[in-house]
Amino acid sequence: MTSIADREAEILADFEMFDDWADRYRYLIELGEKLPVLDAQYKIERNKVPGCQSQVWLIARRNGDTVEFEADSDSAITRGLIALLVKLFSGAKSEEITNANLSFIERLGFAKHLSMSRANGFASMLQMVKRLAAGQ
Secondary structure (H helix, E strand, O other): OOOHHHHHHHHHHHHHOOOOHHHHHHHHHHHHHHOOOOOHHHOOHHHEOOOOOOOEEEEEEEEOOEEEEEEEEOOHHHHHHHHHHHHHHOOEEHHHHHOOOOOHHHHHOHHHHOOHHHHHHHHHHHHHHHHHHOOO
16 A cells, blocks of 8 residues: 555656646646546535535545545536545545645645645645544
């Protein structure tokens, strides 16, 4: 099992292949397109990420001492952002998730290139991932 830090480095390397932000956005959208569609039964209010302008649903399932995430969104870029978090955290131990220090978010430059509402929504997604991992 790879650590969150290893996955973080892999995601950074993937994004660093692209020099301009248009290409990075296209890649982010492609990540979202590869995310399996969340079954309609999970697209309920309880699974919605609060604080997102777009609709985002996130669920977590425990598998022993690890957590698996599934997610979906009605927005292409937001779907890419939640796909990043699913890729980063699925299969990790809950303690590793709740203690993760995610420097890659700043290093990717999302804070500078996402709209304020998307950046706030991404922070909300991250908070919900950590809350679900903690079993709350």
